[in-house]
Amino acid sequence: MITWNRCVFCGIALLSLVMLERGSAVSAEGTALVIEIDAVWTEFDGIRHEIFHASRQAGKWSDPEMVTDDYFDNQLPVIDRDSQGRAWLAWTAYDRQMTEIRFTSGSIGDWQNSAPVAAAMATNTAPSLVVDERDAVWLVWSANSGGLDDIYYAVYRDAAWTEPALVHGENDRADVLPTITLSASGSPVVRWQALVDDGYVDLVSEYVEGSWRDEQIVEVAGEVGAGDDDEEVVLPEFIKNIDTLFLRIYR
Amino acid sequence: MLRKLMLAMVLVGLPLAEPASGALDLGKALDDDGGTTSRTVAPGEKQRIVAFGDSITRGYQATPYSVYLQQLIDSNGCNAVVINAGKGGENTINGAKRISGVLSEHQPHYVLIMEGANDIKIGLSAQAVVANLASMASQSAAAGAIPIVSAITPNTQSGSERREIPEVYNPGIAAMAANNGIKYVDTYNAVAGPNWDSNNIDGIHLSNQGARLVAQQYFAAIPCGGGRGGGGSSDGGGGGGCFIATAAFGSPLDPYVSVLKQFRDTYLLSSEIGVRLVDLYYTYSPPLADFIAEHAFLKGVVRVVLLPVIGCAYVLLNGLGYTVLFGLALFALVVTVGYRYKRGLRAS
Numbered sequence: 001m002i003t004w005n006r007c008v009f010c011g012i013a014l015l016s017l018v019m020l021e022r023g024s025a026v027s028a029e030g031t032a033l034v035i036e037i038d039a040v041w042t043e044f045d046g047i048r049h050e051i052f053h054a055s056r057q058a059g060k061w062s063d064p065e066m067v068t069d070d071y072f073d074n075q076l077p078v079i080d081r082d083s084q085g086r087a088w089l090a091w092t093a094y095d096r097q098m099t100e101i102r103f104t105s106g107s108i109g110d111w112q113n114s115a116p117v118a119a120a121m122a123t124n125t126a127p128s129l130v131v132d133e134r135d136a137v138w139l140v141w142s143a144n145s146g147g148l149d150d151i152y153y154a155v156y157r158d159a160a161w162t163e164p165a166l167v168h169g170e171n172d173r174a175d176v177l178p179t180i181t182l183s184a185s186g187s188p189v190v191r192w193q194a195l196v197d198d199g200y201v202d203l204v205s206e207y208v209e210g211s212w213r214d215e216q217i218v219e220v221a222g223e224v225g226a227g228d229d230d231e232e233v234v235l236p237e238f239i240k241n242i243d244t245l246f247l248r249i250y251r
Numbered sequence: 252m253l254r255k256l257m258l259a260m261v262l263v264g265l266p267l268a269e270p271a272s273g274a275l276d277l278g279k280a281l282d283d284d285g286g287t288t289s290r291t292v293a294p295g296e297k298q299r300i301v302a303f304g305d306s307i308t309r310g311y312q313a314t315p316y317s318v319y320l321q322q323l324i325d326s327n328g329c330n331a332v333v334i335n336a337g338k339g340g341e342n343t344i345n346g347a348k349r350i351s352g353v354l355s356e357h358q359p360h361y362v363l364i365m366e367g368a369n370d371i372k373i374g375l376s377a378q379a380v381v382a383n384l385a386s387m388a389s390q391s392a393a394a395g396a397i398p399i400v401s402a403i404t405p406n407t408q409s410g411s412e413r414r415e416i417p418e419v420y421n422p423g424i425a426a427m428a429a430n431n432g433i434k435y436v437d438t439y440n441a442v443a444g445p446n447w448d449s450n451n452i453d454g455i456h457l458s459n460q461g462a463r464l465v466a467q468q469y470f471a472a473i474p475c476g477g478g479r480g481g482g483g484s485s486d487g488g489g490g491g492g493c494f495i496a497t498a499a500f501g502s503p504l505d506p507y508v509s510v511l512k513q514f515r516d517t518y519l520l521s522s523e524i525g526v527r528l529v530d531l532y533y534t535y536s537p538p539l540a541d542f543i544a545e546h547a548f549l550k551g552v553v554r555v556v557l558l559p560v561i562g563c564a565y566v567l568l569n570g571l572g573y574t575v576l577f578g579l580a581l582f583a584l585v586v587t588v589g590y591r592y593k594r595g596l597r598a599s
Contacts, residue, residue, distance in 0.1 A: 044410035073414065076374045092374065097418050099376075123419075126374030144378045174382045176344070176375055193344060195379075198351075198386045200344050241409055243372050 034058055035250060037233065040067075040077035040089060042244040048073045049244075051091055054236065055108065061236040067104060067111050071095065074102070078127055078246050082135040088156075090117070090127040090139055099123050101141050103156075117154055119164045121145045124152075128179045130188065138188045138207075140167065140178040148174045151192050153212075167192075167205055167212050175203075191218065290360050290395035298331035300324075300473065301357050301396070303350060303387070304365040307404060308337030311456040319466035329475035334359065342369040343383035350387045354394040362391040363469050365401035365438065367420060368455060371413055377420040381427045388433050399472050400428050402439035404465075405447055408454035417443070434478065436468040499543055499553035507561050514564035 037056040042049040051067040051074050068074050072093035079089050090103040093116075101117040101124045117124075121143035129139045137156035142149040143164075151167040167190050168175060178192040188207040193200045202218035239245060292298050302308050302317040309315060317335040324331050336353045338345075346366045354362070364387050367380045375383075380403075388398035402421040406413045421439050428435035441464045442450040442457065450461030457465060470476035496511050543549045566575050 042409070046410075048411065049409065073411075094415055097415075099415075123376045123378065125376050142374075142376060142379070144376060147378065148382060149376050149379050174379045176379045177373065195344075195347070195382060195386065198390055199348055243408070 035081065035085070037250070038079045038081065038087060038248040039235075039239060040079045040091075040246050041239055041241050042075055042077065042091075043241055045069075050074055051077045051089065052239075053079070053087070053089070053108075054239070055087075062108055064236075064238045065108060068102075068114055070114065072102070075244060076126060076246075077244070078129050079248050080129055080131045080137075081248075081250070082131045082137070083133070084135070088129060088131060088137050090129050090141075092125045092127060092141075099125055101125075101127050101139070103139070117161055117164070119143060119152065119154075121152070121164075123149075126177050130180045130182055132182060132188065133186050138180055140180045140190050140192075142176050142178060142192070148172065149176050151175045151178045151190065153180075153188075153190070168203070168215050290358065292360060296330075298329070298361070299357055299359040300331055300333045300361040300363065301336050301353060301359040302333055302363045302365075302469075303346070303353060304337045304363075304401075305341040305346070305369055306337065306339035307368060307456055308363075308365055309335065309339050310337065310462070311339070312452055313457060314459050314462055316457065316462040316465040316469070319463045320469055323466060323470045324473075324475050327475050331360075331473075331475060340369060341366065342373060342375065343367055343380050343387070344370075344375070347383045347386045347390075350390050351394075354391060354396065358394070359391075359396045361473060362387075362396045362398045363401065363436075364388065364391070364398055365403075365465075367403040367424070368406060371403075371406065371415060371420070377415070377423045380420060381423040384424060385427050385431065388428075388431065397434075399434040399436060399469065400424060401436045401465075401468075404438050404455075404457065404461075405443045405451070406455045407447070407451070434472050436472050438465045438468050441465060441468045495539060495543060495553065496557055499550045499557060507557070511557075511561060511564055514568055 034057050035055050036059070039054050039056075039061075041052055043052055045066070048071070050069060052064050053067050054062050054064045056062075067077075067089060068091075070093075072095050075092050075094065077089055077091040079087055081087050085107065086105055087107060088103065088105045090101055093100050093102045099122075101119065102114045103117055104112050104114040106112050117139060122145050124141055124143040127139060127141040129137060131137050134157075138153065139156070139161075140151060140153045143152050144150065150171075152164045153167050154164045155162045167178070171194075174195040176193050176195075178190050180188055180190050183189050183206060189204060190207075190212070191202060191204045194203050203215040204218050205212045205215045207213075233247060233249070235242075235245075300320070302315070302320070308317070310317075315335055315337065317333045317337075321333040324333065334357050336357070338349065341349070343366045346364075350362075364384060366384065366387075370380045370383075384400055388400060391398040402424060403416050406416060417439060421437075425435050425437075427433070442461045446460075450458055450464065452458045472478040496507065500507055543553055
């Protein structure tokens with residue numbers, strides 16, 4: 001479930017996008033790392049935007065570190081961790097009128113070189129990811145090749161991404177802004193917005209037994225970007241670009 | 252000094268907005284004058300123009316463009332009211348939902364649509380933004396209003412510009428407008444470039460100066476400002492159309508008119524006093540331009556008067572000023588020396 005989280009920083013109320021997670025990340029030894037929050041955001045490094053990361057453990061934030069250092073203009077980062085505590089990041093990367101989804105994994109101070117999630121579409125944006133209980137990384141995003149957007153997904157398992165495929169059937173409408181979570185039974189659930197008859201509706205689909213179920217209308221879509229208030233998070237001073245901030249709170 | 256003199260001379264010859272042409276085929280028929288059938292204006296009724304958008308339209312720590320547009324309309328003696336329907340933080344998804352209520356409430360004759368700046372932040376693709384803007388335009392037309400869509404203005408909030416705006420989003424919006432016969436105003440180029448710093452207050456929201464420039468773009472697109480509102484893009488680079496010179500030369504695409512427009516954009520709109528002078532020009536020149544356009548003899552006279560002005564503008568724009576000055580100085584020197592030599596010969 002995505003909620004907007006009201007954050008208090010120096011007495012000023014701020015808003016950030018928060019993903020509520022099912023439990024704490026654990027170390028390889030099985031002991032809790034007590035990673036409470038992962039924060040990813042973008043900052044301008046003088047040439048273009050790069051992805052930055054910090055995490056909070058036992059109430060203390062780590063120093064910010066730059067995860068990317070390439071020639072793309074990087075935006076919209078998202079993050080989750082697997083059962084080994086390894087962090088998985090995905091974001092959009094813009095260069096010369098093309099936008100792709102790129103990813104990396106690792107931990108503080110030890111990130112793999114970023115790489116693209118190969119996709120045939122020219123425009124790929126708004127990624128969302130979640131790691132399931134078997135440590136498969138589920139990634140969804142909206143994409144198009146000049147026409148209307150569709151929702152695509154790919155799964156990282158056995159050291160490779162599956163071929164991107166549609167979450168829904170072929171259609172003639174705009175499908176945008178997907179988010180992916182896990183159901184109570186652990187199966188991936190995608191929620192997105194679709195433009196139908198000059199209005200947007202919320203759609204949802206669950207991945208069951210190897211395929212996505214037919215989409216269901218959840219409700220008439222509310223305001224995009226609005227949501228319920230949740231716990232307050234005091235942001236560290238070094239996070240300046242709140243517009244691009246993504247927080248994953250582990251419980 | 253020379254630059255101020257050129258500025259004063261060129262101001263006289265500032266050119267005119269070409270009435271827009273093209274079909275608005277969102278369910279509307281063309282009338283004989285190339286305009287569109289839409290909500291009619293009853294005698295004595297104020298024409299209603301809704302400015303629909305996000306916080307850039309609403310205005311943030313500066314005067315919104317709707318106020319300057321109203322001033323231009325009032326100064327031009329048109330019976331129209333501009334209604335600000337901007338909402339802070341809105342993206343095109345929410346705008347496509349909200350616009351129907353605004354249309355019902357105000358029943359406008361024109362809808363000025365400017366949204367998309369917030370969409371880039373949340374990851375909405377250019378194609379989705381275009382689809383949503385098309386939806387808003389379609390809803391406007393279905394409600395009897397003529398939509399006019401705008402480019403997305405620059406975003407440098409994070410320290411650098413989001414290049415996707417001019418490279419992907421705005422071309423898509425312009426193409427959608429052209430394909431549907433909708434008027435498109437290039438507010439991006441009106442405020443971007445070397446003057447962007449003075450046209451914004453925080454990297455995204457317009458300053459008073461920026462808002463004034465956007466107002467001029469929209470003014471040129473509506474009938475009061477010489478546009479017809481339907482189809483085509485608003486000509487006129489940074490500050491909208493040009494009046495008197497277009498009336499004299501017959502087309503906004505005339506090369507001489509283009510030189511004057513470039514001069515306006517490069518020199519006049521880069522200073523506060525220049526902007527104020529352009530405002531005054533747009534306020535008082537349209538009736539004069541109309542009069543010139545109807546009299547062939549006057550067209551010829553204005554062309555002759557403008558030619559040296561255009562020449563000076565061309566020289567300044569192309570950095571030939573110093574070359575010409577040097578040439579004139581050299582010529583003066585040669586003439587002086589030659590004259591003195593002759594006098595010397597006569598004396599001897």
